[in-house]
Amino acid sequence: MSEHDSNPFTEPELSNPFQDPSVALARQTSTAMAAGLEEFNPFTDSKLTAMTSKPLLVAPGVPTQPAVMKPTEEPPVYSQPQAQETTGGASELLKRQEELERKAAELDRREREMQSLNVSGGRRNNWPPLPEKFPVGPCFYHDITVDIPVEYQKTVKLMYYLWMFHTGTLLANLVGALAWFGVDPTHGVDFGLAILWFLLFTPCSFVCWYRPVYGAFKSDSSFRFFLFFFVYICQLGIYVLQSVGIAGWGACGWISALMCLNTNVAAGVLMIMVAALFTSLAVMSLIMFKKVHTLYRTTGASFQKAQQELATGVMSNKTVQAAAANATSTAARGAFKEHI
Template sequence: MASKDPQARRMTMEVGFEDYNPFAEPTPTVTASKPPTQPAVMKPTEEPPVYSLARAQETSGAAGDLLRRQEELERKAAELDRREREMQSVRASGGRRNNWPPLPGRFPVRPCFYHDIAVDIPVEYQKTVKNMYYLWMFHTGTLLANLAGSLAWFSVDPTRRVDLGLAVLWFLLLTPCSFVCWYRPIYGAFKNNSSFSFFVFFFVFVWQLGVYAMQSAGIPGWGTCGWLSALMCLKTSPAASALLMAVAALFTALVVASLVMFMQVHAEYRTTGASFQKAQQELAADIMANKTVRASTDAETTRGDFRERI
């Protein structure tokens, strides 16, 4: 309904004309939004980790490592059980009997040592001790081959009787001495975790390496068929020279194998916790445990007490 007051109608027209701006942007029309038909879903802030092939391989590798460790522990436990049963059977039979060298029952000389790597040596060191035993056997075979080479050289050159005699001496002397002086110490070192036995082995085996080097050289007159002896025999008999070269090659291989085993034993020695101080303590304990030394010490103590009383 129109207003009847003309003044009011005029004021309304003036206000509307002043507020009108043809260049102004149209006012947006606000319409009521429709309610959502789907439920609201929140998006995660972090993406889940992708299960890659590398991670699967790492997991399988860790599982395989655990299985290997478990198998090794089971093997060690079985080995310990077997050794315990063997020790019990040995005690029941009245003690261990020496079994090395393996000699016939009717032989007048009895075995001197007890040798059983599977019983005496811990599982983790058995392979090293076996390799050292094989090295000693290789050493013995090389000395025997040296004896055969010296005999062949003497057969074509009778002036080499000194070399033949020394070759016989080296075979008869170095075979048992090498077993007693460096194989038995390393056997006892791993058996008893003895620092003193380790140092005895290192001291003797270093000299043994030097002897092997001189034997491979084959200096004439020393009783060894090395490279120099083979070259000297080449003028007399090529066949004998070939045999001497084969013996020289055995001595050279013996040097290399001994050096490799020395490094391996030294690496194992560093894992046992042995030291020079422990070796000194073991030596002192062995000396004091000797009955003769202990008797002399007690006698000296008794004399000292008697003098003090006087």
């Protein structure tokens, strides 16, 4: 019983459990591992340092080039057209801006012109451009850039050039008729009528159809548009007759030119050139007639407006007002005398 009643913790071998050899060995191992982890530095590893310190060896015969990254995909197709579209839009905006600036400058110039005219007391006639010492002065004021709106200036300039071409053709017709009269004295009537047509149709064409179309675009007058259309249709018919060239009518047209060609080749060739001028004049006149008629339809003019403008113009005329006043006073006096 004494053996079982003894206290095992009082034995000297088991008095301190941490002095067990296995526990001490485990403690030493853990301490060594902890010390090794604390002192470990991967950047100072001897193997890594040796690898980095040695230069890289390149195989002989292999050229060394810098690495170049190549795109694996092509750029999208829509990128270039989109850039072109953007450039085209920018150029269109620049063109519009330049056009607006030009119109603004034109309006500014016209405003300054009108102000200067108001200060100077009115506009002075400047057409025809005659010398100052000439006994007869200019009869009209003619300035397309001042009187005509910007959108119609080109058309009015073309009509003015057409009138100058009309005058030059009549002058050439006069020369051709003179040549024909020189080779054949029996055609003196044609030469005399050619002089008459030049002296008559040159000023009449300016007053009867060019000035109406000039005033129509200047003031948007329906009455002047209708006056131009009526006179210009007659003028177009005259051009056709002159290009035909009936003998005895004073026009070097195709018939007259062929007749003169049998008499004299040089005079006949000159008359053929005049006939070609009359034909070209008729064709260009027809084109400009259509062009003016197209613009007329866009201005809002009408026959009713032409009637109103005519009535207003007649009633506002001082001569008509004076005649109406005289007629009214005469009728009133007659009625008063009858009552007396």
